[in-house]
Amino acid sequence: MIWKAVLDDGSVIPEYNQDGTYNKYQEIDKSKLASFSVFLNGNTYTVDLSDKAKKFIYVKRTMQKPGRKPVDLYILGWQKGKEQSILYITEQGEAILSGAWGKGPYCKPKFEFE
Amino acid sequence: MATIKIFRYTGTTPDEHDITSQNTLLQAADIHETEASSNPIVVPETGENMSFWASARLRVTENEQNHTINNMKWYTDGSNDLGTDLNLDVALASAYDQAVGDEGVAGSAIDGNHGHIISAPADAFNYTSESPLDIDATVPSATGTGDIGDYVVYQGKVGTSNLGGESNQEEVVFQWDQQ
Numbered sequence: 042m043i044w045k046a047v048l049d050d051g052s053v054i055p056e057y058n059q060d061g062t063y064n065k066y067q068e069i070d071k072s073k074l075a076s077f078s079v080f081l082n083g084n085t086y087t088v089d090l091s092d093k094a095k096k097f098i099y100v101k102r103t104m105q106k107p108g109r110k111p112v113d114l115y116i117l118g119w120q121k122g123k124e125q126s127i128l129y130i131t132e133q134g135e136a137i138l139s140g141a142w143g144k145g146p147y148c149k150p151k152f153e154f155e
Numbered sequence: 156m157a158t159i160k161i162f163r164y165t166g167t168t169p170d171e172h173d174i175t176s177q178n179t180l181l182q183a184a185d186i187h188e189t190e191a192s193s194n195p196i197v198v199p200e201t202g203e204n205m206s207f208w209a210s211a212r213l214r215v216t217e218n219e220q221n222h223t224i225n226n227m228k229w230y231t232d233g234s235n236d237l238g239t240d241l242n243l244d245v246a247l248a249s250a251y252d253q254a255v256g257d258e259g260v261a262g263s264a265i266d267g268n269h270g271h272i273i274s275a276p277a278d279a280f281n282y283t284s285e286s287p288l289d290i291d292a293t294v295p296s297a298t299g300t301g302d303i304g305d306y307v308v309y310q311g312k313v314g315t316s317n318l319g320g321e322s323n324q325e326e327v328v329f330q331w332d333q334q
Contacts, residue, residue, distance in 0.1 A: 101156065105161060
């Protein structure tokens with residue numbers, strides 16, 4: 042998974058630059074984000090953040106059982122008051138959209154520990 | 156992305172055992188082994204015998220991009236399949252305390268013997284992905300490397316109805332967020 046941020050002034054911040062260096066997600070000014078995209082398994086998932094009242098959400102959630110491969114879940118979306126739109130994306134590319142306030146996705150993404 | 160590992164601690168120093176990629180046994184001794192217990196817990200004639208408690212904690216071992224690691228949780232599948240009259244308790248601690256007990260027979264209870272408990276022992280199978288145990292009181296987050304969260308202290312319990320022999324294996328989940 043890699044990401045790309047587009048700022049309000051049109052400038053683009055990729056996770057990895059063409060010269061092999063990288064940009065730190067922590068150093069992006071989230072208040073200036075126009076959109077944010079993640080690329081995973083050939084799919085692109087983009088959050089439109091042109092509405093500045095939207096709070097941006099991007100989290101990598103890892104579940105680790107000792108002795109098993111970790112399972113990662115990417116949580117991408119926004120919250121605005123009691124509205125929210127959040128994608129739960131598995132490493133296999135399954136994406137489930139949740140819009141319910143205070144709840145997880147309507148149906149849980151399926152994943153298995155290897 | 157950052158690298159997070161799970162360590163089990165034993166002994167006085169303590170010794171550190173990376174259990175991210177392996178299982179670990181609960182025994183009547185303060186040691187880490189992956190199979191063929193050399194110190195099985197004796198089945199009691201009355202009451203219950205306990206294992207020496209095990210202490211585990213998350214550690215950020217690599218975090219070059221200074222990601223924030225937080226929201227740590229711990230849970231089981233909610234179903235106790237260890238075997239007849241076998242149970243598992245879990246508690247949280249703010250610091251390490253070596254497990255004590257009668258080696259080769261049984262461990263001492265966490266309650267009253269562990270000096271840094273911040274969450275009393277409870278049935279581990281009460282904690283599921285829907286209702287996990289928060290393990291982030293002691294070190295709630297990190298943007299660098301080092302130990303994070305609380306010590307997860309767990310202890311097996313054997314009742315009189317158990318017939319002896321190896322228990323079934325149970326799996327637990329450590330979960331964290333990275334931003």
